[in-house]
Amino acid sequence: MQALITALLWVSAIGCGLIAGLYFAFSTFIMTALDRIGHAQGAAAMNSINSTILGSLFMPLFFGTTIASAVLAVLALFRWSEPGAAAMLAGGLIYVVGMFICTVVYNVPLNNELARAGTGSAEVWTRYLKDWTFWNHVRTIASKAAMVSFIAAIAVRGGAQGVPT
Template identity: 35%
Template sequence: MNGLRVASLLAATMTTGLMAGIYAIFSNAIMPGLATVDDKTFVGAFQSIDRAILNPLFTGLGFLGALVFTLLAGLLSLKEKALPWIAVAFVLYLITVIVTIAVNVPLNDALKAAGDPDTIDVAAARAAFDEARWRSFNLVRTVLSTVAFGLLAWALYLTGKSATQP
């Protein structure tokens, strides 16, 4: 059981860190870069990015995997010193999932549904997308997932420390 507990905690830490990195790259490079382009380029590029990111590696292993692995790590650590850190990390990451489903995905989907950038009013589509709202909520996801990653890293440290003590 100890091996599975450590493996699930390691997987939770790695996938949460991966998601924190994805959100951070959107906050620090992708969205600021797209903010400087014309409406047609913005709509086309964002639609392409959104289609590309919806794949089993991202949605299954990363986005949902972080939640599942953290839950599993918590369930396998019920009597361990690391549990409070894992539990808080789970709640913080769960909030990022809720924000994603409630805010970012509907905005993404509406922009995709607007249609082909060659045939639509791209200025209207971009305005309806509401970049400021998307970026604000992505920042929330970035901060919360980064804190969750740090908490899981601390839980790994505590788990390793308790394994080496008599």
């Protein structure tokens, strides 16, 4: 069980880091670049990104990291006396709530609204850009915080201890 937990911690930390990096790119320059090309072109590009990402390798990473993080949170409750349990619980909850639930409740509905509006509505694009980017900042911070929590749990547990070679 120790080897499984350690492996899940590594998978989750790396997955959170990859997702945090992608979200960071969107928050810091991609959305700004899309806005600079005008609402019709920006909306068209974002709609293309949103439809393309659904069939990409991002989706297994997105769902796999979410499942691993949730499992770690549950395992932490059952292994509360073990080193790193609090960091595992924190990482799992931060990621599932701050990234996954935020995505489902805020970003996906905004994506769906943008897709329905097409490229003709400057008003929808302006609202989308502001709201989507705000919630993406939340996802970025949550993903990064979860990654740090999982790395802290790895460190407290002894790094690669328990991982078969």
